[in-house]
Amino acid sequence: MNWVLVPQQVATGLLNGGSIALIALGIVLIYKSSEVFNFAHGQLVMVGAYLTWWFAGGVENGNEIFNLPLWAAILAALAMAVIIGFTIERLALRPMTGQPLLSIILMTLGLAQLLEGLTAILWGVQPKSNFPAPFSPGDVIKIPFPGAFNDVIILKMSLVATFAVSALVAVLFILFFRLTKTGLAMRATAEDHEIAQGMGIKVSRIFGLSWAIAGIVATLGGVLMATTTGVSLSLATVALVAFPAILLGGLDSFAGAIIGGLGVGLIQAMVQASKMPVVRNSTEIAPYVLLLIVLVIRPEGLFGQKRIERV
Numbered sequence: 001m002n003w004v005l006v007p008q009q010v011a012t013g014l015l016n017g018g019s020i021a022l023i024a025l026g027i028v029l030i031y032k033s034s035e036v037f038n039f040a041h042g043q044l045v046m047v048g049a050y051l052t053w054w055f056a057g058g059v060e061n062g063n064e065i066f067n068l069p070l071w072a073a074i075l076a077a078l079a080m081a082v083i084i085g086f087t088i089e090r091l092a093l094r095p096m097t098g099q100p101l102l103s104i105i106l107m108t109l110g111l112a113q114l115l116e117g118l119t120a121i122l123w124g125v126q127p128k129s130n131f132p133a134p135f136s137p138g139d140v141i142k143i144p145f146p147g148a149f150n151d152v153i154i155l156k157m158s159l160v161a162t163f164a165v166s167a168l169v170a171v172l173f174i175l176f177f178r179l180t181k182t183g184l185a186m187r188a189t190a191e192d193h194e195i196a197q198g199m200g201i202k203v204s205r206i207f208g209l210s211w212a213i214a215g216i217v218a219t220l221g222g223v224l225m226a227t228t229t230g231v232s233l234s235l236a237t238v239a240l241v242a243f244p245a246i247l248l249g250g251l252d253s254f255a256g257a258i259i260g261g262l263g264v265g266l267i268q269a270m271v272q273a274s275k276m277p278v279v280r281n282s283t284e285i286a287p288y289v290l291l292l293i294v295l296v297i298r299p300e301g302l303f304g305q306k307r308i309e310r311v
Helices: 001-032 041-055 072-096 099-123 159-179 181-191 194-199 204-228 231-251 254-272 286-297
Strands: 140-144 152-156
Touching: 001 041, 001 099, 001 152, 001 159, 001 181, 001 204, 001 231, 001 254, 001 286, 041 072, 041 204, 041 231, 072 204, 099 231, 140 159, 152 159, 152 254, 159 181, 159 204, 159 254, 181 194, 181 204, 194 204, 204 231, 231 254, 231 286
Parallel strands: none
Antiparallel strands: 140 152
């Protein structure tokens, strides 16, 4: 381990973990409300980033329809994400009610391919480098830290802003589920659909709202990722990093998704600080190795609930 790089990598890893945690929250939301593991969430992240880029006038051939400031483009993309979420629930999920779980999972895989294909048709397959990021690569914060490389920790302003927004959204997310009537109804639906319906909760409406909120969270995650990496179809693969975070924290735990996201970002950064080239090049698989170790010890994840069912 190259210890002089560890302080810098810890800080960078935690900042990167914020956006991973935010994306993981959207997947956990769908699972808790409908018991469906949404394999199309990465594509929702990608679509949210493309919509924001499009509304901000990011068409490279000069034929842009919109040319909104970034804040207005984000709001417009969030509105579209709500529409997309309700549409997916109404046209794709609701007809699958009562079908085997495997069929619903395959539906989300098909939905992922559909969203990616439509995005490629509408905006092409070439990466878009002109996303209107609020910070330039040279905007950094330098924090004195004895023992670090050059005795200073350098934090990119884009990563700091991304982490701050992710933390704020996560807090609002948790408060919404704990303090609002709609949030409590969604929690009740997550526990038992039939009992919730018997108490007068419209389960179908809760499902639609869950997908709409998941679309909002995915769009915010896509925007945050795009500010540092640009817009491309490869944004859909961010869910592959979020999956270990979810399973690490627990499928039905919002707090677990946050801790898992931070943990994944941290472990990836620490792997990059290794002196061994083989280990340093294992950034992509490191979260899965950690996941396997945790699941062997605690199959339900660190914060997941252990359920005992009578057969």
